[in-house]
Amino acid sequence: MADEAMEKRKPDFEIRTDLALEERESFPGDGGEIRGVSLREWRENGSDIRMTEVKILDGNGERAMGKPRGTYLTLEADRLRQKDEEYHREAAVQLAGQIRRLLAGMTGRTEWSILTAGLGNSQVTPDALGPEVAGRLRVTRHLEGQYGTGFCRRRGLPVLSGIVPGVMAQTGMETAEILKGIIRETKPDVLIAVDALAARSIRRLGTTIQLTDTGIHPGSGVGNHRHSLTEESLGIPVLAIGVPTVVGAAAIVHDTADAMIRALWDSTAGGGIGGFLQKLDSEEQYDLIRELLEPEFGSLYVTPPDIDETIRLLGQTISDGIHRALF
Amino acid sequence: MADEAMEKRKPDFEIRTDLALEERESFPGDGGEIRGVSLREWRENGSDIRMTEVKILDGNGERAMGKPRGTYLTLEADRLRQKDEEYHREAAVQLAGQIRRLLAGMTGRTEWSILTAGLGNSQVTPDALGPEVAGRLRVTRHLEGQYGTGFCRRRGLPVLSGIVPGVMAQTGMETAEILKGIIRETKPDVLIAVDALAARSIRRLGTTIQLTDTGIHPGSGVGNHRHSLTEESLGIPVLAIGVPTVVGAAAIVHDTADAMIRALWDSTAGGGIGGFLQKLDSEEQYDLIRELLEPEFGSLYVTPPDIDETIRLLGQTISDGIHRALF
């Protein structure tokens, strides 16, 4: 299954990161402005969790960022990979605040009937974040069936349901088909789709949570969905929550080679190869490296050996965040 | 989750077995005929696997058996709980033959587009048979999307998809709702629903496979579905495949008490309590025992300690049977 997933990834090789934040950072002179993209950074008082909101505002921003317009919110919390209950609670609280804010913006309401989809393959650890989160949800929608419509609202409960749709290699169906059918039948207001992502930087694995009101797009996620999960395709707004769990081997090499080139440039006073390489733009450097890498790494993705623990910890924290946002 | 499942079971206490075969055996004078019910037993040449087909033919049969009209086919294979590859292969071959025969009867065709639903809770071992089977399927339906409609048929492959819908306490949705939505979206010809069952006799746990063209009915299965999964509710024929994995504690006691009473009757020459009890019919005996059991056992269900191994072995054999029937 993973082999197939990796196979399928090949044509999408250009997609080097699912994080809008990393896309934004890849622009030269990173303090600079990009037309059609707004950027805002802050920390909640006293917290060391860094929030960044990238907004893609128009077609120009879309072209520059290679992502559809909308809001991309990132929580960076370096200690999320550690077993620190207090810290994870704080992250869940901040996550909850942002989930509420985005849901309110997407729906114009503050009470919702929500379907949560845990995307990915529960048999492949780095792709199992979605199923891990869905397995920890306190669903309530069935109480409406048992005790009558309106039960949840009268009790101040959200109407929450959850599904683990599996991946196409296991089900023979597109995730979009499965969710479309379930949504038509059970009529939630909004879909929360939780997925594992690919990042460029190993430092981000398991330490960054991205929220976006734009849904899931083809070629994104560890499992690499072919069909998009968006308001257009599903008929209801989609809040996507993702955490990077893999990095492309080519991206690792690129970043290091970049550092190496800068160092060499300094040491050789800008002559020779250093100069040659400096003249290449990021895309050309990347292509050069990719060529040099073949066939050894191909389009291999890598993950840290402690990913099992990371998936458990973040599965807990994200489900906690969803509960705090809704209950 | 399991607690809730057991909770929910209470009102359905009368359902003591999901096996039509056991229902049939419970009639006194077991060689006798029941109006509206036909019975046929055989073995494939040389095999020690016993096949029994119970057909409920009309309203009279339905009332007598407490099950809807249709065909109930049982494979009894005593060594299925043992790790004997050869034996499991033989069981899979016989299972495959019966699956083909039933599907042909249900649809009038010999090629099908099939959705397989692995019912039950993967987190509760005795209820995990369905997810175990679904996790081993070789699905093909997505190849039609990748290589064009008709690809499977041209290659002599079935169009097979699979889903693990989860249980209501995990999803907040009725299994029927989830399947209805997926069926409407992906349009299979027929649903195969695999589920863990409750039996009356511990001897049958993990050794009996029941196939029926009547689908799944409320109150059946270890997970105890509230809504039926039938052609009426889903719009396509439903072949249900089940294996008993739990027995009600009350049923255990009943069967033993029954044996005890018979023995005592013999030893006291028909007088006293033996006589008193003999005069009660099976239902009255059962009620008496149930009353005596409360509140210690309540409606407790029990399972053997080696159920983990049994689920693995049978998950393999049933998925193998489905593959042999279709590929």
Place this chain on the structure above:
Amino acid sequence: MADEAMEKRKPDFEIRTDLALEERESFPGDGGEIRGVSLREWRENGSDIRMTEVKILDGNGERAMGKPRGTYLTLEADRLRQKDEEYHREAAVQLAGQIRRLLAGMTGRTEWSILTAGLGNSQVTPDALGPEVAGRLRVTRHLEGQYGTGFCRRRGLPVLSGIVPGVMAQTGMETAEILKGIIRETKPDVLIAVDALAARSIRRLGTTIQLTDTGIHPGSGVGNHRHSLTEESLGIPVLAIGVPTVVGAAAIVHDTADAMIRALWDSTAGGGIGGFLQKLDSEEQYDLIRELLEPEFGSLYVTPPDIDETIRLLGQTISDGIHRALF
């Protein structure tokens, strides 16, 4: 594996419960005294957790109870099978107090170097309690190797190590051999052996924790060890912590038949079979039932379907109790 375990159980059929408390309760007129056995019951202030201490004082007590002399302490906490964090914390605190008290009595000290053995088969859910507990331990002994002997004591830490020895059908070795070798090499002061037990009453499954300073004896536990784990066999004192997770099917039937007989006796005014049965003592009744049960149930053990959840909850609570006792 489980099949073998169940096979091996046959010769030990007489052992119907691993709980001294149940053995004690089986004596007629349960308020009465047994020579050589002392009994004490209490609750910590305000708690609904019932503590019972059975002490077997001499050879007479050993013969009456069928267990070696020593202290058997039982915590009965009916809500342990439910997911109630507060309640589990309270149980862990009370457990910790009793562990400290017993360890102090066994060793004459209040600081210990402890090896914890998680007995049982991690692949068979009802036998997986020991591995579950061991997997959650915060071991410290290796810090002595890393930072120098005495490191733990200077920091106020216990010297704690842990092992999951596996079961004989997996390892080909007696658990006693494995532990003896490890103890000789690593020299702990005391062994804590955690194991799943067999009870007579379904009500006790997952709700009762037994502590004893007598170690583990042949024929006890779900996995049914052949060699004892005691100070005599291992050279250091052994504190055994166990929770019942299975009940013999014969015990279920016996208890119910007993109730039935009493009811029938009343309804027929002591004549006939009721009278016949009343004259049999408990052991004779049990033998009669066992005979009637064969071959259907044989020596089958049963467990509730929600045992997966119970093992997780109690694994957490017992490891928490050990930590609170030691750290």
Place this chain on the structure above:
Amino acid sequence: MADEAMEKRKPDFEIRTDLALEERESFPGDGGEIRGVSLREWRENGSDIRMTEVKILDGNGERAMGKPRGTYLTLEADRLRQKDEEYHREAAVQLAGQIRRLLAGMTGRTEWSILTAGLGNSQVTPDALGPEVAGRLRVTRHLEGQYGTGFCRRRGLPVLSGIVPGVMAQTGMETAEILKGIIRETKPDVLIAVDALAARSIRRLGTTIQLTDTGIHPGSGVGNHRHSLTEESLGIPVLAIGVPTVVGAAAIVHDTADAMIRALWDSTAGGGIGGFLQKLDSEEQYDLIRELLEPEFGSLYVTPPDIDETIRLLGQTISDGIHRALF
């Protein structure tokens, strides 16, 4: 746990590969001879599995290779990561032949009493190869206890036992201590230690099996043992079987940088930085890269996302190989 394992790895950063084959390949002019090291390559007739035997013959060879003298045998089978039963069977047959040959050479006998240790952490997927293999063994040693000494030999069975000792962060004990105790108590002739390894090349992950008669040495393996498991430390010969499952991020970068430098050298005709870098030897290049990598990657190890499937497949194949060698 994994974090600690990765923490501990830091001081051993120089160990870039556990494979003698890769060490050998790292010498410049790879057709050349190294004093004190013999090399032999072959394929069994018609097979595409490549066998390589590196023998380190003396102190000179030890210094050159950074590994103790002894035999290092490698099976390279590129399709081992795929689910191809036939291919895995062939690999198991060839593995079995080499296990027998090495055991015979190590012990001077052809019948053995063997303890198999499944090293590593079953909770961290890439480190779980050893536990996976041990969990599939058909142990027999206990039959000697049940049916009398000599039972196995009379039946033509090996005397086989197995243990999963866990990792120090879980047990608080050195693996060497645990095995030493068990060996002293149960007296096997030889230890087979199965472990996950670190390689330099991603291409080798899950496709290469290394056998060596030199045992396990500090700093090797994914779990990074501190004490050696050798005939010197344990008193019996040790056959180590390992499969690489992780690669150091630094190694990935080094290999690519190397390719890049060669390409740049060509394109700039040997001047500038290319020339500067070419003058550095492999060790200096590596140090330079390591420095540039900090702190982003530190001593990070990476693994492919489909490692779960790889561990299952190879666990099956290696246990099959051991069985074929012994039974």
